[in-house]
Amino acid sequence: MRAVETVLRRHAEDGDRPLVEVTAEDGTAVVHSYRDITRAARALGDRLASLPPAGAARVGVLCGDSAEAVVAELALLALRVTGCPVPPGASAPTAAALLSDVSAVLADTRGLALLAAWADHPVLPEGCEVVPVDLAALTACASGAYRVPDDDRDWICKILPASAGPVMRVGIRAHAVAAHLDALRAELPAGAFARCAVTVPLATLAHQVAATPLAVADLGCLVLPPAGIPDTALPGWTAAVRPTALAVTPPGAVALIGAARTARREGRPVPAALFGTPGVPLLWCGTEVPHPLLRECEGLGLPVYAGYGLAENTGAVSWNTPAARRSGTVGRPLSHVRTQIGPDGELLVGGTGLAVSVSPEGPDAGTDGWLHTGVRAAIDADGFVHLVRPERARRAGEPLTPEIGRLLYSLVRSLRADCVVTFDGTADGSLVQLAAGARANGTGQVVGHVPDAHRAAGTRARLTAAGLAPWAEVRHAGLHDLGRAPAPVDLALLDCRPDLTLPALTALEGRMRPGTIVLALGSAPTGPYLDRVRDGEDYLSMPLPVGAGVEVSIRLTPAAAVPRPAPRPVPGPATPTPQPSGE
Structure with a gap:
């Protein structure tokens, strides 16, 4: 958080520096400056602080990919209030579980529409205040500049769904986020997130913990695509917005591969055709992108840096970086993370990034000080982590999916x-x-x-x-x-x-x-x-x-002449042979 708040202290009132750029369907862009966003965040914070009895303690966030989502995040940061974001695609029961103990919920246009759609299945606890988030209205009523607290207290800044299931939750501490951001920035080229193209929802884990703060720490801008843009149109959009960082999803990787092949056939430089830049931006992904797609991207000159993250460890364990990348792995552990392989091949994680369980049945660090991830992995001699299973693996005795x-x-x-x-x-x-x-x-x-x-x-x-x-x-x-x-x-x-x-x-x-x-x-x-x-x-x-x-x-081919034995007898009593009826 320190790097983020240092930038906000110095540049919150910059009216000419873009913080959020929203692309419309016609290709035009609406740009919101640091001053626009932070003043709206100040007004939203004042609104939350005025709620009875003495302001909101835990606040739900139900926002789409909008400038208002950034306003909500900065408002909660200034108040030192715990945010409970609802991930994209959550059902009404999941949202209800995540918001079970909030005293207010922040909702942009999309969030208000979801609450209306869930009217028959209420998701908010009794007495919960719904606070609309409208950037223009908030900016118009702002009482002054954004204020960053001087204290460096450690508090649970976010409550996120645990990796084991959305109804279990973990608390992310502010000091753990700070260590996480410092470790990532130490591995990144300078200004890597100066223009971060948002191709995954802002409410996902990657953006909640890293992407938005990294963009602010680089004095950068979050670039949002038109609503509902198809994956096939992604290369055309990225070429127009010229990103320095881009999160890659499986459909996005397929689209980039196709566009890169077309550019090569036509004799055009791949970076210029796909990103409008002389070089390839920082392309990064999580374990959801299969290794075969990553190898195809790499062969086309599009190295994608794969990482592995868990909400239980403040969003990241390891990451392939520009300075040290190994295909087929999820990189080396970040500097604030310790890893080892348990006796049964399970990946164990320790360090300053461990989250706090806020669900009685939720995952937490064991008494040995390690987070038992339930994920099978191998660590090679150079420290690179290879996941045997990207998802939470079966423990002994558990059934298969x-x-x-x-x-x-x-x-x-x-x-x-x-x-x-x-x-x-x-x-x-x-x-x-x-x-x-x-x-x-x-x-x-x-x-x-x-x-x-x-x-x-x-x-x-x-x-x-x-x-x-x-x-x-x-x-x-x-x-x-x-x-x-x-x-x-x-x-x-x-x-x-x-x-x-x-x-x-x-x-x-x-x-x-x-x-x-x-x-x-x-x-x-x-x-x-x-x-x-x-x-x-x-x-x-x-x-x-x-x-x-x-x-x-x-x-396809016989490896050896292997005789087939007679069928194995059926255990238990013999089955009677049907007799002819005699008719």
């Missing part, structure tokens, strides 16, 4: 698989679904290779409790045991660390037949594994957008 579970069950049923082999450290949820499919078929064998002895025992117990033990064998076995798996394998499931995915595939290949289906879950199949299954020689392979993602590969 419903979509993945239905996929596994359906494949076993449709294939009438005689032999299914899995390799994974947390395969119990997988084995339950696969064994259920075998039981429904009345035939088949499922063999799970679980390297951890404790998990193997727990998985056996869960299968027994579900009545599925006759259909699945759990082996406490490592990678080297896959070469002794039953054969031929009809279906193989790989759900392991990224560095083990290709070795596991190689170990199983001698047990496969033409037509064997191999599933690799999550983001584990990267790099050499994808090169192997997508080369067109031995496999047909494609990504399937189910759950965290599945790479589905079909074996």
Whole structure:
């Protein structure tokens, strides 16, 4: 916060310096200066301070991508009041959970429309004041210049949805935000956020914690696109507004890739065609952009710096930066962040950025001082973090997502698989679904290779409790045991660390037949594994957008002559053979 407030103290009254630029559909722009925005924030702050009994303690923010959203943020900063922003796309029940303890809510035109649409499902607590945010009206009634408090107190400045679910919340402390911004700015080129093109909603985590403050710290401007601009029109808009920083979404990456290819075919410089600049701006994204898209961008001269963030750690853990970037990773931990890998491959996070849980069931730092993220990861020798799963991963004993579970069950049923082999450290949820499919078929064998002895025992117990033990064998076995798996394998499931995915595939290949289906879950199949299954020689392979993602590969060539055994007998009493009626 210090860098932001230093700029505001010196430049709040700058009437010629743009802070927010809103592009209209006809291409014209409405520019709001630092003076316009901060004076409106002063007026809004005065309004909030006058609310009974002694001003609002926690304030909800229900704003769209508008200058009013920036006004709301600066008003709360000056008051040292906790803001509770509602993320884009939130449903009425989610909004109600997030706003359950606010005494007022700030709403721009979009926010007021949402409250009207939710009239049949009230989202505000009893007595909550709705304060409209209209920049022009607030500027007209401003009593003076924006005031930045002199104190450096630490307070919960924002309450955000936890990564584990929107109804759980975490409190972000002001000093943690300050450390986070200082760490990011130390890694960034000077003036990187002088013109930050806002292509993701202002209410998302990235902008709540970093993008708006970074733009102000660089004495910069937030550039907002026309409402409802299609992704295909994004390159044309960015070329017109000439950004220095741009957040990239998956559809945005696809649009930029297409525009870059067109520019190359036509012999035009890619940076000028896409951004109206001689060089490429700072392109950044989170883990939602798949690595294959990032590699395509990089090949076209558009390096995108991927990061990994959690609300529980004030929005960021690591980031690929211009000075140190490694494709296929989410970068090195920021300077104020400590990371290590737990015994089961879980990413543990510590440091000054840890948030405070404000929900009884919400995530928090454990008694050991580490945030247990539930995300599986690997850290290489140079300190770069490679996520095995970008989403909150399953802990031991948790079921798979419903979509993945239905996929596994359906494949076993449709294939009438005689032999299914899995390799994974947390395969119990997988084995339950696969064994259920075998039981429904009345035939088949499922063999799970679980390297951890404790998990193997727990998985056996869960299968027994579900009545599925006759259909699945759990082996406490490592990678080297896959070469002794039953054969031929009809279906193989790989759900392991990224560095083990290709070795596991190689170990199983001698047990496969033409037509064997191999599933690799999550983001584990990267790099050499994808090169192997997508080369067109031995496999047909494609990504399937189910759950965290599945790479589905079909074996084309025989690796060895593997005889097929007789069908496995059905456990339990024999089924009587139907007798002819004699008619």
